[in-house]
Amino acid sequence: xxxxxxxxxxxxRLQILRAxxxxxAHKSYSLVSLDDILADAEVTKGAMYFHFRSKHALALAIIxxxxxxxxxxxxxxxxxxxxxxxxxxxxxxxxAIEDIGDEIARAGLNLLESVxxxxxxxxxxxxxxxxxxxxxxxxxxxxxxITEDRDPQSVARLLVSMYLGLRQTSNxxxxxxxxxxxxxxxxxxLPGFVKPDRIDYLxxxxxxxxAVALKKATPL
Amino acid sequence: MVRxxxxxxxxxKIITSAVxxxxxxxxxxxxxxxxxxxxxxxxxxxxYHFDSxxxxxxxxxxxxxAHLVEAFRSITVSSAPALExxxxxxxxxxxxxxxxxxxxxxxxxxxxxxxFNDAAARTYGGWVAxxxxxxxxxxxxxxxxxxxxxxxxxxxxxxxxxxAELPANATSAGADMLPRVTRTWKVLLPAIxxxxxxxxxxxxxxxxxxxxxxxxxxx
Numbered sequence: 001x002x003x004x005x006x007x008x009x010x011x012x013r014l015q016i017l018r019a020x021x022x023x024x025a026h027k028s029y030s031l032v033s034l035d036d037i038l039a040d041a042e043v044t045k046g047a048m049y050f051h052f053r054s055k056h057a058l059a060l061a062i063i064x065x066x067x068x069x070x071x072x073x074x075x076x077x078x079x080x081x082x083x084x085x086x087x088x089x090x091x092x093x094x095x096a097i098e099d100i101g102d103e104i105a106r107a108g109l110n111l112l113e114s115v116x117x118x119x120x121x122x123x124x125x126x127x128x129x130x131x132x133x134x135x136x137x138x139x140x141x142x143x144x145x146i147t148e149d150r151d152p153q154s155v156a157r158l159l160v161s162m163y164l165g166l167r168q169t170s171n172x173x174x175x176x177x178x179x180x181x182x183x184x185x186x187x188x189x190l191p192g193f194v195k196p197d198r199i200d201y202l203x204x205x206x207x208x209x210x211a212v213a214l215k216k217a218t219p220l
Numbered sequence: 221m222v223r224x225x226x227x228x229x230x231x232x233k234i235i236t237s238a239v240x241x242x243x244x245x246x247x248x249x250x251x252x253x254x255x256x257x258x259x260x261x262x263x264x265x266x267x268y269h270f271d272s273x274x275x276x277x278x279x280x281x282x283x284x285x286a287h288l289v290e291a292f293r294s295i296t297v298s299s300a301p302a303l304e305x306x307x308x309x310x311x312x313x314x315x316x317x318x319x320x321x322x323x324x325x326x327x328x329x330x331x332x333x334x335x336f337n338d339a340a341a342r343t344y345g346g347w348v349a350x351x352x353x354x355x356x357x358x359x360x361x362x363x364x365x366x367x368x369x370x371x372x373x374x375x376x377x378x379x380x381x382x383x384a385e386l387p388a389n390a391t392s393a394g395a396d397m398l399p400r401v402t403r404t405w406k407v408l409l410p411a412i413x414x415x416x417x418x419x420x421x422x423x424x425x426x427x428x429x430x431x432x433x434x435x436x437x438x439x
Contacts, residue, residue: 079294080294080295080298080300080308081295081308081312082308083427083431090299090300093299094299097299143431201420201423201424201427204420204423208301208304208420209299209300212299212300212301213299216299
């Protein structure tokens with residue numbers, strides 16, 4: 001009996017998270033009201049307050065939910081046992097495709113940039129992101145793709161910074177443009193840390209990933 | 221519930237013991253009595269799950285091939301272009317053959333029973349179907365030549381990989397499986413890959429074989 005109740009509560013919670021993500025994916029944090037979310041989620045105020053005490057709590061929950069999903073999909077990519085650098089490239093395209101077409105993914109990063117700045121959440125989530133990237137970058141050094149004198153942590157920070165910057169300068173609502181910008185960003189970055197004789201192959205790898213992503217990405 | 225879990229544990233124990241014995245002394249030499257002894261079971265417990273040595277072998281074939289097919293699928297069902305998935309997937313399967321005891325034993329039993337066991341026919345058929353489907357996708361994506369028959373390519377690829385495994389097993393107990401797989405792809409790729417993609421896949425294969433070289437595995 002309690003198990004059943006728990007499950008129902010989980011479903012309601014997810015329903016609210018999804019509705020809220022829809023709002024936060026399209027509007028900035030301050031423009032979204034709890035009433036918009038309530039109307040979209042089709043739950044009572046009581047149910048909402050049972051799960052989330054405030055708009056802020058809801059925003060934090062979305063960021064955390066998104067981070068957990070991202071960790072799981074990165075683990076899945078790691079299980080594919082590709083080379084380190086190819087894995088980093090694949091992750092960046094996966095993140096981009098989800099950012100373009102998935103409301104929770106989009107809302108998660110939007111909120112991380114706005115509300116995440118307070119109470120250290122941004123530093124924490126981005127810190128985890130950088131650590132995960134750094135481990136893969138370390139593998140890329142052992143694979144011989146990234147030059148030995150590069151620090152995996154710095155490479156990881158560069159990649160995360162570039163992606164977060166790209167979200168500001170490019171346009172997620174135009175997948176074609178966003179993915180081309182991502183491709184160009186990689187092409188410009190590679191000579192900074194990749195061995196020269198690997199670059200031709202990796203540039204082709206990037207072009208092929210862009211082609212696949214263009215087919216997969218559908219804007220919100 | 222508890223009973224079911226215990227019964228499953230017994231079944232596992234029998235399979236594990238049989239796999240160990242088959243890998244050590246070979247299928248023909250391993251008697252049901254040896255398996256019972258190794259598993260520390262009663263005759264009754266074994267016969268409850270398997271009515272003969274062959275039904276035990278069939279279970280190992282099915283489980284081993286399920287491990288391999290799962291690994292291959294998890295690689296090929298992804299956002300990567302299909303031909304990259306096929307090549308990488310075959311390397312991962314080859315790797316698994318040297319690390320996963322059940323998969324290894326299952327593959328050897330598959331050869332022994334190939335002609336008169338339904339599980340063997342299902343396994344080979346499943347691989348060809350899987351490979352044919354991925355081949356079709358790779359043709360659509362332009363990496364494989366447009367004039368190829370996907371079924372023929374699927375059969376040839378599966379045949380070539382099984383063919384690479386046979387001498388590897390016979391001459392080095394599977395130790396030189398990976399270089400053999402690399403050489404097989406080297407011969408196969410120019411015959412099926414489109415002109416525009418060939419140089420990319422030459423490099424793709426070179427990187428793949430470098431990552432899987434024995435020196436790396438020993439690290």
